[in-house]
Amino acid sequence: MEILVCVKRVPxxxxxxxxxxxxxxxxxxxxxxxxxxxxxxxxVEEAIQIxxxxxxxxxxxxxxxxxxxxxxxxxxxxxxxxxxxxxxxxFEGTDGxxxxxxLKTEIEKGNYDLILTGAQADDGAxxxxxxxxxxxxxxxxxxxxxxxIIDDKKIKAGREIAGxxxxxxxxxxxxxxxxxxxxxxxxxxxxxxxxxxxxLDIPVRTAGDLGLDAxxxxxxxxxxxxxxPEPGEGAEMLEGSTEEIIExxxxxxxxxxxxx
Amino acid sequence: METALIxxxxxxxxxxxxxxxxxxxxxxxxxxxxxxxAKRVAPLVLAxxxxxxxxxxxxxxxxxxxxxxxxxxxxYRVGGVLHIMLFAGFIILSIRSLSLVFLxxxxxxxxxxxxxxxxxxxxxxxxxxxTMVFVAAVxxxxxxxxxxxxxxxxxxxYGKDHTPEAIFIxxxxxxxxxxxxxxxxxxxxxxxxxxxxxEMIAPLSLAWFFKITLANVSIETLQGIHLVAYYLHDLIFxxxxxxxxxxxxxxxxxxxxxxxxxxxxxxGVKPVKWGVSEEKLLDLESFGAKNFEDFTWKHIxxxxxxxxxxxxxxxxxxxxxxRPLSPRFISIKARDYCYDHYPLRGGxxxxxxxxxxxxxxxxxxxxxxxGACEExxxxxxxxxxxxxxxxxxxVDDGNVPQSVQKPLQAMEKRGNPYGKMEKKRADWAKDKEFxxxxxxxxxxxxxxxxxxxxxxxxxxxxxxIQKLGRAAARVLTAAGADFGILxxxxxxxxxxxxxxxxxxxxxxxxxxxxxxxxESGAKKIVTADPHAYNAFKKDYNGLPPVEHISQxxxxxLDSDKIRLKSIENPDAVYTYHDPCYLGRHNGLYDIPxxxxxxxxxxxxxxxxxxxxxxxxxxxxxxxxxxEPIEDKRMGQLRVRMAKEAGADVxxxxxxxxxxxxxxxxxxxxxxxxxxxxxxxxxxxxxxxxA
Numbered sequence: 012m013e014i015l016v017c018v019k020r021v022p023x024x025x026x027x028x029x030x031x032x033x034x035x036x037x038x039x040x041x042x043x044x045x046x047x048x049x050x051x052x053x054x055v056e057e058a059i060q061i062x063x064x065x066x067x068x069x070x071x072x073x074x075x076x077x078x079x080x081x082x083x084x085x086x087x088x089x090x091x092x093x094x095x096x097x098x099x100x101x102f103e104g105t106d107g108x109x110x111x112x113x114l115k116t117e118i119e120k121g122n123y124d125l126i127l128t129g130a131q132a133d134d135g136a137x138x139x140x141x142x143x144x145x146x147x148x149x150x151x152x153x154x155x156x157x158x159x160i161i162d163d164k165k166i167k168a169g170r171e172i173a174g175x176x177x178x179x180x181x182x183x184x185x186x187x188x189x190x191x192x193x194x195x196x197x198x199x200x201x202x203x204x205x206x207x208x209x210x211l212d213i214p215v216r217t218a219g220d221l222g223l224d225a226x227x228x229x230x231x232x233x234x235x236x237x238x239x240p241e242p243g244e245g246a247e248m249l250e251g252s253t254e255e256i257i258e259x260x261x262x263x264x265x266x267x268x269x270x271x
Numbered sequence: 272m273e274t275a276l277i278x279x280x281x282x283x284x285x286x287x288x289x290x291x292x293x294x295x296x297x298x299x300x301x302x303x304x305x306x307x308x309a310k311r312v313a314p315l316v317l318a319x320x321x322x323x324x325x326x327x328x329x330x331x332x333x334x335x336x337x338x339x340x341x342x343x344x345x346x347y348r349v350g351g352v353l354h355i356m357l358f359a360g361f362i363i364l365s366i367r368s369l370s371l372v373f374l375x376x377x378x379x380x381x382x383x384x385x386x387x388x389x390x391x392x393x394x395x396x397x398x399x400x401x402t403m404v405f406v407a408a409v410x411x412x413x414x415x416x417x418x419x420x421x422x423x424x425x426x427x428x429y430g431k432d433h434t435p436e437a438i439f440i441x442x443x444x445x446x447x448x449x450x451x452x453x454x455x456x457x458x459x460x461x462x463x464x465x466x467x468x469x470e471m472i473a474p475l476s477l478a479w480f481f482k483i484t485l486a487n488v489s490i491e492t493l494q495g496i497h498l499v500a501y502y503l504h505d506l507i508f509x510x511x512x513x514x515x516x517x518x519x520x521x522x523x524x525x526x527x528x529x530x531x532x533x534x535x536x537x538x539g540v541k542p543v544k545w546g547v548s549e550e551k552l553l554d555l556e557s558f559g560a561k562n563f564e565d566f567t568w569k570h571i572x573x574x575x576x577x578x579x580x581x582x583x584x585x586x587x588x589x590x591x592x593x594r595p596l597s598p599r600f601i602s603i604k605a606r607d608y609c610y611d612h613y614p615l616r617g618g619x620x621x622x623x624x625x626x627x628x629x630x631x632x633x634x635x636x637x638x639x640x641x642g643a644c645e646e647x648x649x650x651x652x653x654x655x656x657x658x659x660x661x662x663x664x665x666v667d668d669g670n671v672p673q674s675v676q677k678p679l680q681a682m683e684k685r686g687n688p689y690g691k692m693e694k695k696r697a698d699w700a701k702d703k704e705f706x707x708x709x710x711x712x713x714x715x716x717x718x719x720x721x722x723x724x725x726x727x728x729x730x731x732x733x734x735x736i737q738k739l740g741r742a743a744a745r746v747l748t749a750a751g752a753d754f755g756i757l758x759x760x761x762x763x764x765x766x767x768x769x770x771x772x773x774x775x776x777x778x779x780x781x782x783x784x785x786x787x788x789x790e791s792g793a794k795k796i797v798t799a800d801p802h803a804y805n806a807f808k809k810d811y812n813g814l815p816p817v818e819h820i821s822q823x824x825x826x827x828l829d830s831d832k833i834r835l836k837s838i839e840n841p842d843a844v845y846t847y848h849d850p851c852y853l854g855r856h857n858g859l860y861d862i863p864x865x866x867x868x869x870x871x872x873x874x875x876x877x878x879x880x881x882x883x884x885x886x887x888x889x890x891x892x893x894x895x896x897x898e899p900i901e902d903k904r905m906g907q908l909r910v911r912m913a914k915e916a917g918a919d920v921x922x923x924x925x926x927x928x929x930x931x932x933x934x935x936x937x938x939x940x941x942x943x944x945x946x947x948x949x950x951x952x953x954x955x956x957x958x959x960x961a
Contacts, residue, residue, distance in 0.1 A: 026681050026690030042692055044684040089669065198669025199676050202683065202775035206553055253734045 012067035012163065014058040015123040016091070017114060017143075018051035020075055020082040021133040035237050038134075047082045050129025052089075054190035056197040057158055058127055059090040065160055068092040070121070074102060074113050083213055088204035089197070094211075099218040101225040107135070109228035111142035116221040118147065124163065126187045130154050137189070144187035152180055156191040273468075275461035276494050278378035279501045292502055293375030300509025307516050307615060314564070314571050314613050320545040321567035323532040330531050333651070338530040343649040347582060349414070353407045354649075357444075360404030361523070367397045368508060371451070375505060391470070398455075398473035405448045405477050412441040422581035429600045430607075433519065433579055440520050443511050448477060450504035456481035457497040461490050517610075519579040526650055529576040532569050533651040537642075538856030539809035541567070541656045543663060543774055552775070559663025559772060561624050563608055566657065573652040574609060577602035583644030583654070588887040589637045593902035596637035598644040598654050604629040626665060633900050635661045636672055639890030640770050641851040646883050655770070662772025674898045675771065683776055686762030686783070687728040688893060697758040699730065699737035700744065711744050712755035714791040720755035722747070723793035723815075727803045728763045729891070729926045735933065736926045742955035743799045743820055749958050750827035754797065760787040766806035766852075767892025781811055788814060797823050799951050801852035801925045802891045808857065819853060820951050821863040821924050828869050835957040838872040845875045846918035847950075848909065848932070849885035850925035863924050863950050870957050878916040886912060888935075891927030906935030910945060924950040 022029065022043040032039040047055075058069040070093040071086040073079045083094035097113055105113070118126065126144075130153065131137030144151030157169025161181070168188055170178045182188075218224060242248055247263075249256045264270045282289045336342050341358055344351035366382055373380040385393055415423065415437050425432050455478045462469040463486075472479045485493060515523050522529070543552055543559070545567065552558075560566050566574075583598040584590045590597045608629050612620045626632055638658045645653050665671065671679065678688035685693060700711040712720055724747060730740040747754050765780035788796065798804050799820040807817040827833045847867060853859045860882045867875055880886045889905040890897075910932060913921045921932055932947040 023684075023690070025677060026684055028692060042694065046680065046684070196673055197676075199666060199671035199679070200669065201666050201773055202779060203553065203558065203667065204669070206775070 012061060012065050012125060012160070013121070013123045014061060014067060014069045014125045014127065015118060015121065016051065016054045016058050016069065016071050016086070017126070017128040017139065018055065018071050018073050018082055018086055019048045019129070019132045019135065020045050020073065020079045021048045021135075022046075023049070024133055031237050031239055036234070037237055045078070045081070047085055048129050048132040048135075050131060050190060050192055051082075051086075052129075052197040053192050053194050054127040054129050055086045055089055055091055056195045057190055058125075059198075060195065061125070061158070061160055062090075062092075067124075070095060070123075072097065072114065072117065074098070074110050077215075080213055084205055084208050084211075085200050087208045087211060087213075088200045094213040095216060096213050097216045097221070101218040101223070102228055104230060105228040106230035106232040107138040108142055108232070109230060111139050111146055112228055113221065113223065114139070114143055115146040116223055117216060118143075124184045125166070126185065128187065128189045130189045130191045140187055140189035147185075147187065150182045150186040151188070152182055152186070153189045154191045155188045156194045158188070158194065274378075274458065275465045275467055275490060276458050276497045279375045279498055280378040282494075282498055284498070289498060289502070290376060293372075293505070296502070296505045296509055297372050297375075300512060303513050304509070304516075307513055310613065310615050311516050311521075311575065313619070314609055315568040317564050318566055318568040318571050319564070321532075321541075321569040322545045323569055326535055329535060330533070333533055334527065334531050337533075337649070337651060338527055341649070343647070346647065347580075350420070350580065351649075353411050353414075356403050356407035357411070360400045360407070363397055363400040364404070366393070367451070371454075371501075371504065372508075375501065394470060395473045398452075398476035398478050401448045401452055401478065402473075402476045405445060408441045408444045408448070412438050412445075415441075422585040423579075424581075426597075429597070429603070436518055437579075440514070440518075443507060443514070446507050447504060447511065450500045450507065452476075452478040452481050453496055453500035454504060456485055457493045457500065460485040460488065461493045461497075464490060516575075519577065522576045522578045522650060525572060525576040526578075529572055530651050532572065534645075534653045534656070536809060537645075538805050538852065540659050540769055549778060557664070558667035558774070559665070560657065560660035561626070561664040561668070563605065563612065563622050563625060565660070565664065566605075570653075570657055570660075571605075571609065573650075573657075574602050574606040576650045577606065577652055578650060579603060580649070582647040582649070583652070586643040586647045586884065588641060588643065588889075588905045588908070589639065589899075589901075591886075591908060592905050594637035594899050595631060595634045598638075601630070601634075601654060601657065602652060625661065626670070630661065632665065632670065632672070635665065636675075636897060637899055637901075639851075639887050639894055639905075641887035641890070642855045643851075643884070643887065646855055659770055659772055662770075663774060664772070666772040666774075671771075672897060674896050675893050678893055678896045679768065679771070679773055679776065682763055682765075682768055682780070686780065687732055688763065688896065689728065689732050691732045693759040696726075696731045696761055697756060699726070699732075699740045700756070702737075702741065705741050705744075709741070709745050709748050713758035714755040714793070715758055715760055718755060719792040720753050721794050722752050722754040723788060723791055723796045724754045724756050725764070725788075725796055725798040725800075725803050725807070726756055726761060727798065727800045727926075729895075729930065730800060731761070733926070733930065736929060739799060739926055739929065739949050739952060742949070742952045743797075745955050746820070746824060746827075746833070746951055746958065747797065750823060750832045752797075752823070755791070755793070757784075757787050757791060760790075762787075763892075764800075764803040764806040766802040766810065767890075767894065769806070769810055771893050777810070781806075785811060785813065799924070799926065799949070800891075801850045801857070802927065805852040805856050819857075819859060819924070821853070821859065821866055824866050824951070824954050825862050828866065833954075834959045835870050835954065836959050837957075838870050838874075839956060840920075841872050841874075843874070843920050844918045845873055845920045845922050846878055846913050846916050847875065847881070848878070848888070848913070848921050848923045848928060849882055850923055850928050851885065851887050852891075853924055854885050855883055863922075866950060866954065867922060870953070876916050876918055878912045878918070880912055888923075888925075888928040888931035890931075891925065895927065895930060904931070904935055904938065906931040907939050910935045910939050910941060914941070914945060919945055921945065921947045922950055922953060923947060 023046040027043050030039045062069050069091040071083050071091045072095040074097045080096050087094050128140040152168045154170050155168045156171050159167040166182055168180050168182055172178050249259050279289050341355045344354050370382045415434055459469045460482050472482050581599050587598050612622045640655045681690035682688050697713055726740050730736050762780050762783050765777040769777035795815045796817045804819045807814055886909050887905055888909055929949050936945050
């Protein structure tokens with residue numbers, strides 16, 4: 012089975028203190044460290060497990076700047092067979108639809124049976140998977156937390172529904188699935204693994220390679236502001252050391268009758 | 272010399288000279304034994320290399336102390352004393368056993384040097400040795416069979432009870448002693464009856480009792496007893512020899528070697544593969560112990576040597592809190608696997624990966640590397656290196672608990688397990704009140720100091736532990752030290768990263784810190800974290816000398832650079848908890864205690880488990896993130912031990928012990944009743960301002 016997993020390089024919220032920059036156009040990116048978007052790790056792990064069971068190849072793809080190559084290497088260290096980096100200045104500032112359009116162009120050059128994305132990205136809107144499926148005109152299931160391969164034509168995908176209910180769907184291949192965390196336990200990628208794939212070749216596709224120009228992926232959604240919301244009525248941000256915060260919280264809970 | 276009975280060397284039974292058996296039994300026995308040993312040695316040859324051929328004087332000293340001197344045995348009083356009796360008896364009787372074999376061929380045989388007066392002296396000693404071993408074996412059998420000490424129990428998921436094997440071997444030993452004594456007593460009784468010269472038999476010895484019993488037995492019967500006893504002894508002796516390598520009594524043969532090849536760099540971790548330099552690590556196909564043959568030959572010798580005494584597991588804190596780990600069965604399960612896959616008959620069988628067949632993942636992650644098991648083992652079996660090798664294998668396969676993956680990744684990206692920003696690493700020193708009384712130099716951009724204070728991650732970032740950093744800085748200032756910190760240039764020492772099996776990440780952290788320390792120009796390093804201390808001493812190379820803060824405090828007290836006022840709380844009873852990486856792994860037991868005792872008026876008690884039997888608090892570094900399967904926390908047991916000792920303040924000298932014990936006090940509902948304080952904090956509180 013030919014599996015493609017779309018991944019993204021993001022600033023991991025657990026390893027960064029995210030602050031809005033002074034202009035209010037973006038987050039402050041000076042001191043950030045980046046990782047693979049958490050959901051994408053689950054998607055790659057699932058792809059590797061499927062490949063190990065039924066054979067085939069796992070390709071990981073990302074749209075980003077040249078530093079995005081690092082996440083492809085990490086996923087290849089995890090076990091993906093190939094990586095494709097789509098990188099061009101012309102793609103800078105594009106929106107979710109633009110990313111989906113870029114991916115679609117590359118995907119149509121291949122022969123993929125199954126395309127996985129993370130359910131969403133730390134810094135994203137959870138929209139690429141659905142749009143990509145629509146553009147490719149293939150079936151789509153979102154928030155998949157269970158996957159079974161029936162044969163080379165069909166798969167069974169489970170989704171968690173509100174209230175803890177589970178839904179199972181049979182889907183024809185090729186299709187796009189967005190993968191939810193918890194579908195598996197992604198394996199650890201050690202430094203040795205990353206170093207071992209350091210010299211592997213990762214092809215870079217530019218706008219020219221894909222036959223796209225900047226206008227084709229020009230954003231139709233434009234960010235106009237970026238800010239931390241003002242605390243509204245009833246909302247209060249506790250400040251101080253952890254101990255002080257806990258003390259204040261306990262006081263408030265007691266005052267409002269939450270605890271006795 | 273004339274004797275009443277015909278010796279086995281000259282006797283005939285039904286016209287057959289018995290000397291045939293005297294030759295046949297040893298020849299067949301030795302041949303069989305050689306064959307078995309060859310089969311047992313095969314896995315050692317196939318195993319990974321291990322470099323244990325250095326430091327010969329130290330090794331010989333260890334043999335003298337730990338093997339011949341049985342130094343660890345009395346740590347368990349009853350079992351230990353019984354073992355010393357058996358061991359001493361075996362050593363003495365080895366000469367007698369050897370000479371008996373030759374007496375079967377030549378009745379005048381004398382072991383060179385054992386003739387004359389010394390021979391007579393030896394005979395008396397050996398009669399008592401026989402008796403001593405006999406008494407010890409009977410007591411041991413009764414103890415195992417009836418009293419059944421807990422530590423010999425085999426939990427059902429680990430297999431069948433080992434008592435029958437133990438009693439069977441004790442039975443064989445008794446049979447050897449009885450036949451030897453009968454052989455001797457029958458000859459002496461006959462000689463006496465015929466008025467011939469009879470060697471003195473040591474009074475009250477086993478042979479002496481037999482001689483009295485046989486006083487009126489006819490010469491003919493005595494002749495029968497003499498021959499039957501001899502050949503039974505011969506047969507049992509060689510059977511015993513061949514049975515030894517089949518079970519837990521293999522240690523009778525392997526112990527000498529196992530002790531000689533002991534691990535000498537306590538607290539250190541073996542390289543990924545002996546003989547492979549760090550630069551070549553990337554070329555290795557696989558890392559760590561995934562299959563049985565990935566263990567080193569010494570580790571397999573360890574498995575052979577385990578005497579199943581259960582002391583390791585009795586001391587293991589993981590076992591005590593119900594984690595799925597019992598060090599004893601790490602050895603026993605591997606030995607069973609080995610005997611199964613390298614059978615005495617038939618070819619060797621290809622095996623399965625260790626994790627998933629004989630070991631479980633949780634079992635291997637459960638170990639905190641506290642070293643209690645290794646401290647206790649009378650045979651010097653090691654466990655930490657095996658755990659690290661097994662983990663290296665799991666890390667190489669991507670098989671790492673989810674709870675530890677994030678901290679490891681944060682360590683890679685940010686140099687600390689919390690994922691906090693590098694530039695905030697020195698924030699603990701920026702507290703306003705603190706800054707007013709104490710300035711901490713940050714050694715960057717060419718700043719230098721004589722002493723580098725290495726803070727490490729937990730003290731740098733943990734809200735509740737940062738105060739230890741401030742206390743250490745105040746104490747260093749009071750002691751007049753010219754010191755500084757690396758600030759954002761410091762990364763985690765990587766101590767637990769290495770022990771979790773992520774060797775390459777450890778090496779990155781180590782190389783970074785080594786470079787930063789060199790750049791700082793510091794002449795010595797001080798740390799208050801025993802884990803960093805151990806890492807610098809055992810895992811790093813080419814650093815300036817390293818000291819733990821307790822050593823610095825002790826020196827400052829000795830040279831009157833600092834003085835301490837009377838204990839603030841004279842009613843409180845203090846107890847000192849030895850951190851594993853300060854005590855067991857580095858032998859610093861007395862210095863922290865001496866420092867404590869220099870606080871005038873302090874009341875200090877010892878817990879039952881102290882010094883080299885200290886009980887791990889739950890582990891440091893990445894162990895704070897690991898979520899084990901357990902019934903209760905190690906720290907909770909430790910707090911209970913302190914309470915039982917009558918203490919209400921636990922003093923430790925490690926930030927991780929602080930975290931774990933503080934948690935344990937809260938989760939045990941003892942808040943207000945018990946407190947924990949770090950040594951450096953306590954000293955800081957009692958400084959007399961200069």
